Amino acid sequence: MKPILCLFAAGLLLGMSPAFATKVSPTDYTVPVSTAEQLRLDGSYSYAGVGDTTLTNNASGSLLYNRFYNSLPFAFDINLLALGSTQYAGEDVDRNNSSSIILSSGVRKYLSNDGNWFYSIEVGMTHQNEFDRPSITTTPGVGYGRFISATPLAKAVRIEDFLINEGVIKGSLPKVTMIELAHIIENEAEYRTIHGATYKGFWYEAMEKEIAKSGKFAAEGLGAIGVLRIEEVLFQERINERFYGWDVRFGVRAELLSEYEDIDVDDPGASIRARYSHPLGWKSQIGLAATYDSPFNGDFGDVYNASGTANYIYEIGNRIDFTLDNTYVSSKFIPEADSVWSDQLRAGFIYYLENQMNVTLSGNMSKTKDMDLSKGLNLTFGYRFK
Numbered sequence: 001m002k003p004i005l006c007l008f009a010a011g012l013l014l015g016m017s018p019a020f021a022t023k024v025s026p027t028d029y030t031v032p033v034s035t036a037e038q039l040r041l042d043g044s045y046s047y048a049g050v051g052d053t054t055l056t057n058n059a060s061g062s063l064l065y066n067r068f069y070n071s072l073p074f075a076f077d078i079n080l081l082a083l084g085s086t087q088y089a090g091e092d093v094d095r096n097n098s099s100s101i102i103l104s105s106g107v108r109k110y111l112s113n114d115g116n117w118f119y120s121i122e123v124g125m126t127h128q129n130e131f132d133r134p135s136i137t138t139t140p141g142v143g144y145g146r147f148i149s150a151t152p153l154a155k156a157v158r159i160e161d162f163l164i165n166e167g168v169i170k171g172s173l174p175k176v177t178m179i180e181l182a183h184i185i186e187n188e189a190e191y192r193t194i195h196g197a198t199y200k201g202f203w204y205e206a207m208e209k210e211i212a213k214s215g216k217f218a219a220e221g222l223g224a225i226g227v228l229r230i231e232e233v234l235f236q237e238r239i240n241e242r243f244y245g246w247d248v249r250f251g252v253r254a255e256l257l258s259e260y261e262d263i264d265v266d267d268p269g270a271s272i273r274a275r276y277s278h279p280l281g282w283k284s285q286i287g288l289a290a291t292y293d294s295p296f297n298g299d300f301g302d303v304y305n306a307s308g309t310a311n312y313i314y315e316i317g318n319r320i321d322f323t324l325d326n327t328y329v330s331s332k333f334i335p336e337a338d339s340v341w342s343d344q345l346r347a348g349f350i351y352y353l354e355n356q357m358n359v360t361l362s363g364n365m366s367k368t369k370d371m372d373l374s375k376g377l378n379l380t381f382g383y384r385f386k
Contacts, residue, residue, distance in 0.1 A: 060085035072113035141251020269295035302335035
């Protein structure tokens with residue numbers, strides 16, 4: 001079975017069982033404005049030696065930033081990935097140092113507030129330490145589809161589960177209550193702006209009033225334990241982003257700057273991109289993406305760059321996640337040549353030491369055309385700023 005099919009199978013098997021008895025699902029959440037943001041720093045180090053001889057002395061680090069915004073008339077996203085590593089190359093040999101930066105940003109303007117058609121422009125920049133300069137591309141185009149972040153509703157579901165377990169409420173809350181509770185959670189910035197440092201009291205009071213409308217309180221409101229549980233979910237636990245939706249974009253890719261000074265920019269070409277994300281219940285999330293580029297010259301279809309990614313995350317517990325990722329890349333640089341491809345499958349566990357700090361233990365397998373299968377094991381420490 002192909003790795004990507006294994007990913008689908010694992011996702012479906014783990015995601016079909018509901019995590020909670022809640023009456024609401026992720027796709028019930030719709031808002032005029034949907035936002036999400038994360039900033040994460042990861043690093044790893046490995047050392048091995050025998051006597052006075054060093055066998056392994058390697059270090060690597062990465063900086064990841066994502067920003068997502070979606071409203072009825074307008075949407076944008078920013079994605080930044082910076083990687084750096086240094087590897088021991090043996091006695092009397094220079095260390096192998098490498099670094100790279102990948103930046104992409106896209107803006108979409110919808111033709112109508114209640115429609116899914118949009119026109120867009122995307123800009124990408126890639127730079128590696130062996131390049132003379134960054135490679136910059138732009139892709140104007142048109143497309144169809146939308147993405148919604150249902151993360152506030154996921155937080156509301158976690159709060160509901162805690163309140164049921166503590167006996168604060170009598171059974172699951174109605175769907176309308178859950179959605180309104182999620183809206184209040186998402187409006188944290190508004191409460192902070194209006195009330196300043198004391199905003200939490202007003203924020204929690206608004207949540208309490210909304211729950212009270214359902215008639216589900218077992219006593220007089222949230223009480224101390226209810227407030228404590230809400231505080232735990234919103235500020236101490238780690239809840240992964242929940243997205244649902246899809247979009248497809250057709251555009252014209254143009255290279256503005258090539259990575260080497262003595263090489264001309266690529267010919268303009270067709271660009272197709274498709275993305276899809278969907279939560280599988282309240283404990284898991286799957287995401288898919290694919291891109292295809294080919295020049296408009298006489299080599300259209302015979303010269304191309306294509307890639308596909310699939311990722312899956314499953315929350316085993318409040319502080320342990322299982323992750324599975326598959327990346328496939330294929331290129332053909334001249335019509336007469338064979339295609340070049342690679343396929344990498346990575347699985348791992350993320351342990352959240354606290355809300356921002358985590359340890360990741362992962363294994364990976366990678367297969368490149370005409371090369372042997374490679375395997376690896378990695379331990380990474382990470383810190384999430386946002």
